[in-house]
Amino acid sequence: MKIKSLISTITLVAASASTMAQDLDITLTNLSQGLYFTPILTTAHTSDSSVFSLATAASAELQAMAEGGDISGLVSMLSNANANTNENPASGLLAPAMSTSYMLTNDSTNTLLSLTTMILPSNDGFVGLDSWTIPTEVGTYTIMLNAYDAGTEANNELIIDGGGAPGTAGIPAAPGGDAGTNGSGVTNSETNMMVHIHRGTLGDDDLAAGKSDLDNRVHRWLNPVAKLTIVVK
Amino acid sequence: MSISLFINLKNSSNKLATIAVSVLMMTLLSACNDNNTSIPVVMPEPEPEPTEYSYQVTVTNLTYAQPLSPVTVVLHADEKMWMIGTSASIALEKLAEAGDNTDFIAQDSIITSMSDDGVLMPGLSSMITVSTTDTSATHLSVITMLVNTNDAFSGLTGLELSNFDLDQTNSWNLNVYDAGTEANSEMAGTIPGPADGGVGFDEMRDDVNVVTLHPGVVSQDDGLTNSVLTQTHRFDNPAIKLTITRIK
Structure with missing residues (x-):
């Protein structure tokens, strides 16, 4: 009897080991020199959900995040899908060269990891990770992240009050306080409406005029723009 | 059997x-x-039928405004079709300057090739299936030109296929190379894509003459006065996403 109950206990433990929730220690580092990241959203979800998908039109929820840094739409979409989420670990903006560390516990069925955060100053640029398979093996994993363009707003590169609202072209803010004014606008159109790799901001060196309100010596970047480290425990 | x-x-x-x-x-x-x-x-087994290997190759154009020349997939032995620091072949030069893969797929070392009929526009994907029964076709290369440039291309070369199990899928984000065979003047008449409609291949080699990673385009909006390109044609890595699944 004793042996039998011991065996069933072992069986139970073995069965639960493969389906147990995982604890993830996550660190996101802003690798850029002049960009700020808006509230970061990290989520573990099933293959039925995705936060964004390359070469696919952005959802309204993704658009709100990419144009104005508003993650509430994505959060409610994910919560309806029983995803696990970590919201805004840096309590606001993540400044250039800064890191933020946080935890996410994912349910056994939520095996894919995604992350988004808007790039400031940009019209609809964001840093993203799309549906990365969370390893079951204990270890430290590092992923370099690229800058994407949501394809929802023309990259006019003008700082406009209220520019973060979907449908209002413009960059809501340059948190570094280093942008210009009175630009004439880089472009009025967005011909590629699918999520794609961001072509980078243009900027110029005339902070009182020119085409762009961005500074071409400060606000440019090359990929990768962020580093994500995940410790599976 | x-x-x-x-x-x-x-x-x-x-x-x-x-x-x-x-x-x-x-x-x-x-x-x-x-x-x-x-x-x-x-009964004793008869001579085995040659085994067919089949690979499904999907390329997604991740750029904002760089159409890709017809995506080309080739199978060959252990060989690199290009290498950083090495001079481009004329076949590679023609593909990188004009998007023309005629010479590329006609190279002696190519065992099998498949390519798209037309350009692949930004935001779109293309799927090509390449199959072979030739056991010497051990490696795969994929290549395409960014047509609104002088001689930029992207791709993957010399991928070893023996690592692929049946139904296995691998993905890559691929960077942009510069063939090094044509100066990046961005001038009218030198770019074959819709930004210009200029000539593609020019046999003169007025550049560094080795393959490197691409420095990106400058464009007229960024102060290159004679450029026919605008800020829309600028790009960053990666330019394409490649997914390969072995289906046979």
């Missing part, structure tokens, strides 16, 4: 054999519940 020969035991006339068969039949009947009882005799 093995071939089996069946002998019907019901035609046996020998009495002993009949009894033995009856016993055997009963055993077999109870075992397999099948009335057409027969004993399989395994």
Whole structure:
């Protein structure tokens, strides 16, 4: 009897080991020199959900995040899908060269990891990770992240009050306080409406005029723009 | 495939054999519940049919405004079709300057090739299936030109196929190379894509003459006065996403 109950206990433990929730220690580092990241959203979800998908039109929820840094739409979409989420670990903006560390516990069925955060100053640029398979093996994993363009707003590169609202072209803010004014606008159109790799901001060196309100010596970047480290425990 | 020969035991006339068969039949009947009882005799295997290997190659254009020349997939032996720091072949030069893969797929080392009919526009994907029974086709290369440039291309070369299990899928984000065969003047008449409609291939080599990663385009909006390109044509890495699945 004793042996039998011991065996069933072992069986139970073995069965639960493969389906147990995982604890993830996550660190996101802003690798850029002049960009700020808006509230970061990290989520573990099933293959039925995705936060964004390359070469696919952005959802309204993704658009709100990419144009104005508003993650509430994505959060409610994910919560309806029983995803696990970590919201805004840096309590606001993540400044250039800064890191933020946080935890996410994912349910056994939520095996894919995604992350988004808007790039400031940009019209609809964001840093993203799309549906990365969370390893079951204990270890430290590092992923370099690229800058994407949501394809929802023309990259006019003008700082406009209220520019973060979907449908209002413009960059809501340059948190570094280093942008210009009175630009004439880089472009009025967005011909590629699918999520794609961001072509980078243009900027110029005339902070009182020119085409762009961005500074071409400060606000440019090359990929990768962020580093994500995940410790599976 | 093995071939089996069946002998019907019901035609046996020998009495002993009949009894033995009856016993055997009963055993077999109870075992397999099948009335057409027969004993399989395994014959020697014939020459094996050549095994076909098949790969599904998907390329997604991740750029904002760089159409890609017809995506080209080739199978070959262990070889690199280009290498950083090495001079481009004329076949590669023609593909990188004009998007023309005619010479590229005609190279002696290419065992099988498949390519798209037309350009692949930004935000779109293309799927090509390449198959072979040739056991010397051990490596795969994929290549395409960013047509609104002087000589930029993206791709992957010399991918070893023996690492692929059936139904296995691998993905890559691929960077942009500069063939190094044409100066990045961005001037009218030098770019074959819709930004210009200029000539593609020019046999003169007025650049560094080695393959490197691409420095990106400058454009007229960024102060390159004679450029026909605008800020829309700028790009960053990666330019394409490549996914390969072995389906046979």
